[in-house]
Amino acid sequence: MEAALAHNAGWRLPLLGLMALMAGGLALAGLALGPVEIPPGRVIATLMGQGTPVETAIIWQIRLPRILLGVAVGTALALSGASLQGLLRNPLADPGLIGVTGGASLGAVAVIVLGGLVAGSLPAWLLPWLLPLAAFLGAGIVITFVFALARSAGETSVATLILAGVAVNAIAGAAIGAMVYISTDDQLRDLTFWTMGALGGSGWSLVAAASLLTFATAPVLFRQSRALDLFQLGERAAFHAGLDVEGVKRQIAIATALAVGAVTAAAGPIGFIGLVAPHLARLALGPRHVVLLPASVLLGICLVLAADLAVRLAVPPAEPPIGLATSLIGGPFFLWLLIRTRGRTHA
């Protein structure tokens, strides 16, 4: 964190542009590559509505929802991660680590297993929203609970927060296990795919619901860039500088729960994006949230799309879950962060 590559403001826009280009390139590659390769020129033609029926089916029904969901997942997780890290003044905060993803997972699994019991009595338009709604409820309950638990004497303790996250993850894991135990064979297959995380396999309606919720909450979080800068001084000093500390916390908690809930419902629990993306953004562009938040989002999108591309191309036609790929990168990254942080405090 010491030396950002671009403390010089003149480098910020070109670097952001580069990240956007990278994200765009990966999205295009995601549309073009796969069991059936479609050249980029044809991809664009198909998007314009001039593709052959086969191309149209592959792009519009299979690959486009997948890329869109990837963009939503990258945005939601990276933005939530960057906001939580800023709020808590700790680079180790991540929606997965503090249990928010676990809560969202439990909500979603409950709908997959028990949803059949209530689905008959609900109007049809509500059904695609049922999964994100349950995931939001799960995420919202967890984030309220861990924030309340970690708060004492007017300050929030990050150590308590992460330990609370460990406990919540264990409880959610056990409850999910119980759901798996009582599920039918069909539900079990759904669950197994879902819990490993995947961008494919979600229909348009779920993808649309997740994207809509993500892009509706993103502006709420983007608006907090000055507030998150002030949080770096500590909560007392942020209040002295004129910030409604509790109000900002509430807004970030709700927006985070909504966004994480929505993408978790659609793509399953995908770990570590919220940890890795903001960290890389901070290394490249420095600590000011007005550039850190957009850079995190762009890098989050890049990471998710790259991981998705990697699992699709690794052992075709089989497709390992994307959660596996992100954890494979994110786990060691987390350990490296821990060692670095420890080295600094003992220096």
Added chain:
Amino acid sequence: MLEAVEVSITLAGAQVLERVSLTLEPGEVVVLIGPNGAGKSTLLACLSGALRPGGGSVRIDGLPVAELSPMELGRRRSVLEQNPTTSAPFIARDLIGLGIPIEIPPREARRMVIAAADATGLGALIDRPMSRLSGGEAHRAHMARALAQLSAGRALGREGWLLLDEPTASLDLAHQGSVLAAARRAAAEGAGVLAVLHDMTLAGALADRVALMHSGRIVACGPPGEILTPAVLAPVYNVDISIASAPDGARAIIPKFNLTQQGAGPCLSP
């Protein structure tokens, strides 16, 4: 006017302030002194609105602090915390500007940042990251942040109050001088300044009035010449005190420690 009226507060079962009243006028510098645990920082926190007193009231420009939004409070008063820190390596320039509200146009904000940096002797370091500043330089950067916020509030038409909790801790002599001069200048421009200080010689040099706190009460308040005397200070601090005067009228308050009394022996016994 910034005033505390009969303020009482109990923290964790202990009464920290007991019916404390203090009034601060625009343009004056009041220094709060007293032994550790006397309640100085708590009184400052009540005046800034960070703590809600259990009894009594705090008013800023005639308005109850409890009814003002954090944003409005931020325009009316700025605060230098006791141990200011930042967990992110902001550029000093960015840190100093953090407290300036977004209503101030960027050009104007940049001007305020530079003026505040110059006032605290940081002008040459303004483009360094905070992680490369020494402890004293970082402390002055936070002081500059409070000054910039103060001038922003005044540009928005507010009276302006500056609350400083041990602003000279960790500073060398020259920079103690520059920080106190900046506080004095803020007062000369019409702000009311309240500073918690431990060094009574500094208190005597800076203050229009000195308030002495002891066990949650203000036990004496008045011009430095009346409060900074052995007769007033010695019973509160439990230390013998003598006063030395320099030819130019500056007064030094000198404690007479009896260091052998407390069983101090050789540090390295054979």
